[in-house]
Every structure is written in C-alpha cells, then in structure tokens.
Amino acid sequence: MFQLSRRNALKLMTAGALAPLAMPTIARAAGETIRIVYPYAGGSAVNNIIRMIADNMSKTLGQTVILEDKPGGNGIVATQSVARGPKDGTMVLVGATGTLPLNTLLRSALPYKIEDFQPVGMMLEGPLTVTVNTKTAPVDDMKSLVEWAKERNKPLHYATLGPGSVTHLFGVLFSKATGLPSAPVAYRNNNAQILDLLAGQNDLNFSTPASLIEHEKSGEVKMLAVTTSDRMARLPDTPTVVEAGYPGLLCSFWYSLMVPTGTPDDTVTRLNEALNIALQDAGIRERMEAECLTNNPGAPTAVTSILERDMKVWGDIIRSEGITLN
Structure with missing residues (x-):
C-alpha cells in the first residue's frame, strides 16, 4: 500500500504553493475549482469530516476545493452526474458502499456502472x-x-x-x-x-x-x-x-474519492497525494476517532480491493436471498 513519507509530504506541501508550475495541473480550461460531489444530504458527521478533508486538500493543491451535497435517488443522482462529468479532475465523486457496490448489485437499470469510475483513494471506513x-x-x-x-x-x-x-x-x-x-x-x-x-x-x-x-x-x-x-x-x-x-x-461501510474513468494518471496521482496529506492532519484524525471511524490513507488500489470484497460478500447475500430494488 502507498505510504506517504514525511519527506515526500514536505516536498508535496512546498510544491502545493507552486502547483501550476511544479506539478501536473488539473485542466484549467474547466476552471480552477474542484467539486467533490457528496451523494447524500449534508449535515452528518461523515459529511462534516469530508468537508474538512476538502478544505485541507485545497491548501495542498493551491486550488479551491468545495464539497457539494447532491442528494437524490439513493445516491444515483450525484453518482450519475460525476460519471458523465469532465475527465480532468475538477469533478470528483464521494464513492460509498451504497452508491457503488450495493446499487450495482441491487438495481438492474442503474444509469452507471462501477467501471465508469477510477479510484483516487479511500477516505474512511466505519464499523457496525x-x-x-x-x-x-x-x-x-x-x-x-x-x-x-x-x-x-x-x-x-x-x-x-x-x-x-x-x-x-x-x-x-x-x-x-x-x-x-x-x-x-x-x-x-x-x-x-x-x-x-x-x-x-x-x-x-x-x-x-x-x-x-x-x-x-x-x-x-x-x-x-x-x-x-x-x-x-x-x-x-x-x-x-x-x-x-x-x-x-467482519464488514464496514466506507467512503472514497472517485473520478470518471479516463481521467489522466498524473491528475489522479495529484489528487491522491493531496488526499493522503489531508488524512494525516491531526484535527481530521481526531475527528474521525471521535466518530469511531478509521482513517485510511493509501493508494487508489485500496479502493479496488474493498470494492472487490464488497461485491463478493454482499453479492453472495443478495443473490442467495433474491433481493432486488427498482
């Protein structure tokens, strides 16, 4: 799993102020603001933590990063909008257990599929x-x-x-x-x-x-x-x-950052590094611990592993019980 060393973190934080020159830039033609789209209503503990993460990423990237709450249709409205969004890193999805593996397994007429997204990184997990x-x-x-x-x-x-x-x-x-x-x-x-x-x-x-x-x-x-x-x-x-x-x-619910498939690798890397720096922030870590949530910095492949686990565990249950949703 990707580990962000102190040395690399300091280098990245220094480079953040010079991002337009020193790092691959997220498509400026689409505007400098990065929208992280949250698929549920705002105000929850998780929503507030992700807002803290967005603010921290903004400092690292040298760009405005906002969290946009977009509830509707069990997360389908927001997820579909990002699937059809620009592939330049300016529109990022908060991927979740419900919107990705569960909707995919439960709904036959879903207007998106997991393959429409590529992971940036895992943010947090929570137990039952x-x-x-x-x-x-x-x-x-x-x-x-x-x-x-x-x-x-x-x-x-x-x-x-x-x-x-x-x-x-x-x-x-x-x-x-x-x-x-x-x-x-x-x-x-x-x-x-x-x-x-x-x-x-x-x-x-x-x-x-x-x-x-x-x-x-x-x-x-x-x-x-x-x-x-x-x-x-x-x-x-x-x-x-x-x-x-x-x-x-053993199981969990989780939240990750995802971008549309086809987003350039250097853009994904840049977002992943900024996310991992945010997840090491003391204030964010303390807030997660207070809510009994696990802080999960790492490589994009960590999201892939959890998706595969959930598709197997929940998929077996859903198929054996014949559970479907319209």
Whole structure:
C-alpha cells in the first residue's frame, strides 16, 4: 500500500504553493475549482469530516476545493452526474458502499456502472455493532446472545435502514453465521431505529458505535461486538467479532474519492497525494476517532480491493436471498 513519507509530504506541501508550475495541473480550461460531489444530504458527521478533508486538500493543491451535497435517488443522482462529468479532475465523486457496490448489485437499470469510475483513494471506513437492549436481552456477549436466542426459539427482530441497506444485509449475514432465525424491521433513519431499540421494540441493532456510545454509558444498551478486526480506541472494552468467534461478520461501510474513468494518471496521482496529506492532519484524525471511524490513507488500489470484497460478500447475500430494488 502507498505510504506517504514525511519527506515526500514536505516536498508535496512546498510544491502545493507552486502547483501550476511544479506539478501536473488539473485542466484549467474547466476552471480552477474542484467539486467533490457528496451523494447524500449534508449535515452528518461523515459529511462534516469530508468537508474538512476538502478544505485541507485545497491548501495542498493551491486550488479551491468545495464539497457539494447532491442528494437524490439513493445516491444515483450525484453518482450519475460525476460519471458523465469532465475527465480532468475538477469533478470528483464521494464513492460509498451504497452508491457503488450495493446499487450495482441491487438495481438492474442503474444509469452507471462501477467501471465508469477510477479510484483516487479511500477516505474512511466505519464499523457496525451487534447491540442489544440490556433490559430485554439478558446477555453479556455474543456467546450468551446465541444461547439466549436459541432458548427463546423465535426470530430475532433487527432494525435496518431499508431493504438492501448495509444493516439489512448484515442481518442476513449475522443469521447465517450464528444459525439464528431473524426478521428485518425497516426504518427511515438511524434515530428512529435507536429509539425503538431503547423502547424494547427490537431485539438487535447494528448501528454505528458513535450513535450508541452515550446509550451504553447510561446502561440502556450493550454493544456486544464491533465488526472490526482490532478493538477501537473509544471502545477498548468492546470485543471484535473476530474475538467473539465470528470472523465472517467482519464488514464496514466506507467512503472514497472517485473520478470518471479516463481521467489522466498524473491528475489522479495529484489528487491522491493531496488526499493522503489531508488524512494525516491531526484535527481530521481526531475527528474521525471521535466518530469511531478509521482513517485510511493509501493508494487508489485500496479502493479496488474493498470494492472487490464488497461485491463478493454482499453479492453472495443478495443473490442467495433474491433481493432486488427498482
């Protein structure tokens, strides 16, 4: 994986001020502003972090970099617009789990395909959790959860963000890995599903750690595991699914930067280097850690690897369950 050395970072930062002379330039004819297109509504923690990344990249590149929120159609509107956009680095997509592998696997009439894009680099990953209400589920870990559910002998109801969402598919993966029957319950947003978890309306919740930490501190819920291979800094006492004996439950949601296929290699390299410098910024790293997100500087090939993983893992689930979306 590409590693940006301190020496190279200093060289690049110095060159940033002289970018028009010292580095391959992003097509000036299309204007100096670089638009990073975010496929969902603004205001979320992830959106704010990516905005910080854009601001940092602007300083390195010596060009204005803005984050443009473009929600609509489960990310299709924004993703399609970048697929048809200029191939000069001035229009960049925030590629995500939902917009690329999941939309591709779930929707037969999608107006774009993964091959329409080439990766710039991975920005961040986030895990899911296996969480229960402490009053309705008398369990302390994954082992006791499985034992309790088998004794209860009825399906575990788990919250999802709708058919085909990561939480829905993870629920299927969880059921296959544990041998426990389950039933998805769809919600419009994360807050609604957490409220129902607190009210004891659902047995399981797979929300992100950051959205559940305060509820765990109050004793209302317990995170039995996180879907990572290593424990998280903010959750040192929460085991991973690997430690719990379920390595097949390793998964994440992620956000990357993508450009239209055909964008010149030197432009991709320039954007990748600026992104990696941003990801090493102390303020950005601290903000990610606070949200239980993983900082992932590296080469464009890291995105390719994660895409291939998701197409295999989620593709197997989607095909076996016959899940499709219009």
